[in-house]
Amino acid sequence: MYFKKIGIIGLGMIANTRHIPELKDVENCKITAICDIDENKLKIVGNDLGIPDELRFTDYHDLIASPEVDAVEICTPNHLHIPIATAAIKMGKPVNVEKPLSINLQCCEPLKNALKENYVLNMMSFTYRFMPAIRYAKWIIDNGHIGDILNVDVEYFKDSGFIKGRRLEWRFQKEMAGTGVLGDLGVHLIDMAELLAGKITSVCGVTDIIVKERQKIDSEEMAKVDTDDYCSFICNIENGVRGNFVISRCAMGKPNSVKFDIYGTKGLICFNMNNPNVLDFYSEVSDIGGDRLQTITVPQEFHTTQEAEFIKMLNGERCDILPTIEDGLRSQKILDSILKSSEKNCWVNI
Ligand SMILES: NC(=O)c1ccc[n+]([C@@H]2O[C@H](COP(=O)([O-])OP(=O)(O)OC[C@H]3O[C@@H](n4cnc5c(N)ncnc54)[C@H](O)[C@@H]3O)[C@@H](O)[C@H]2O)c1
Incomplete structure (x- = not known):
């Protein structure tokens, strides 16, 4: 190197x-x-x-x-x-x-x-692509251990939008952030869904601004928030897969709660970001795990870090799930489409 x-x-x-x-x-x-x-x-x-x-x-x-x-x-x-x-x-x-x-x-x-x-x-x-559990989930899916994917069911709830005194930082201003919780947390989930389940082909969503104004960073004045802090959308994914997403940073009582479930014809994978070294897994056809939903530990070979992969990439050792600007452009298109769907109250094709 x-x-x-x-x-x-x-x-x-x-x-x-x-x-x-x-x-x-x-x-x-x-x-x-x-x-x-x-x-x-x-x-x-x-x-x-x-x-x-x-x-x-x-x-x-x-x-x-x-x-x-x-x-x-x-x-x-x-x-x-x-x-x-x-x-x-x-x-x-x-x-x-x-x-x-x-x-x-x-x-x-x-x-x-x-x-x-x-x-x-x-x-x-x-x-999230570098989290051991996600890399292992990809391996499990690609090796047929949950059969054909039927649907992905995703929730990301935080209460950080309700932190007392949180001011009008850049995240709450469209001209600097673009979207709110959708681009902040939701984009990770969109990228993960595409990595694990396939390309999203159409979306139908709603967004909402729950905390409508905040105090400016450098004065006592209040000003309008114009980025979303709630978003839910359903989507079609290639090969007949369905997706269901709910994302909020105004979920009172949930400081950081992520549910990412992938249902297949032969099994189920459940990921929780709070414990990125394990998966909950059930399969009818696999010798990993058992005959009921149970927690499995991710093998060491799936462990890496984002920055280790960055340096490897610079040395010409690109890992096969390395996210690129191409992936950034795709997910940006999906973010724009969800906002459009919410504004126009309709399905939007990607
Ligand atoms: N990958 C992840 O899991 C993850 C998590 C959190 C944030 N992010 C992303 O990281 C980025 C930064 O988020 P953050 O939470 O660290 O924000 P932040 O506000 O804490 O930090 C941003 C920094 O950029 C600096 N900055 C602003 N204008 C600049 C300029 N012209 N030149 C140089 N520096 C400038 C600010 O002074 C600040 O120090 C965002 O795009 C956010 O979406 C990613």
């Missing part, structure tokens, strides 16, 4: 809880440069990682141009993913882009054009 120098743009929650800690655990790479518009975050993260002042940037163009950066991780709010990824690709630098890819499909055009003109290695941070 060649040694890789990584630049991180956006030093907020996800950079500090996933990208940076996971990269610290990967051999043959180093975080060499960081960028944020918040100088305080630059100082804290820069000091922690021992990054010299000249490689702490407030303008992402400077980080991308630095010869000390081989590849770029994009961990900013959603509306910045496309301009930053496009700039990096134009410089020939591989990217790992946080989800969702953008605020809508139309905004993705510059990125699509840049990739067409100058293809570079790319990845989307569809984090």
Whole structure:
């Protein structure tokens, strides 16, 4: 493996809880440069990682141009993913882009054009794909242990929308987030459903804004929330599979509850994100598990991390379920279609 120098743009929650800690655990790479518009975050993260002042940037163009950066991780709010990824690709630098890819499909055009003109290695941070249970579920399904898939039944409930005093951060503003809980949590589930059960072909959904106004970040003034914090949709998936999704961040009493059930003609797989190392599994035809729904532990060979796979990709060792910008574009199209379905009160074909 060649040694890789990584630049991180956006030093907020996800950079500090996933990208940076996971990269610290990967051999043959180093975080060499960081960028944020918040100088305080630059100082804290820069000091922690021992990054010299000249490689702490407030303008992402400077980080991308630095010869000390081989590849770029994009961990900013959603509306910045496309301009930053496009700039990096134009410089020939591989990217790992946080989800969702953008605020809508139309905004993705510059990125699509840049990739067409100058293809570079790319990845989307569809984090759930790297969870051991999801990788194992894919193996179980692909090896016929639950027969043909009939339906997927998905719930993601959080109560984080009700946190007292939570202000009008970028997530609650359409011009920066695109969608609300749909793009924040739902996009992971959409990507997982497509990975495990097949391509979604049509959707019919509703969205709702439950907390309608919040206090602005930097003043006492209240302002309108214009992104969803509830979404439910049904969908058709190829080969006659049906999907049923409910996603909310205003689910009082449920701090973080995920149910992802995949029903087949011969068995059932149930995944819970709170325990990503096990699955609940039942099969009539498999020698894994038993004759009733029971918890099985994911074998070690299915364990990996998102950032380990990013570094492997940079070294030409792409794992077969690595999410790319192509997957980001697909799920963006599905997000746009669910919003359209909700607005027009109709089914929308993908
Ligand atoms: N993969 C996952 O499971 C997962 C989980 C949470 C968030 N996310 C995604 O990660 C991204 C960031 O989310 P977050 O929760 O970390 O947000 P955050 O608000 O905590 O962090 C965003 C950071 O970007 C910085 N920033 C804003 N404008 C910038 C600019 N022009 N240049 C450089 N930095 C800039 C902000 O100062 C902030 O530090 C979002 O796209 C979100 O959807 C992914």
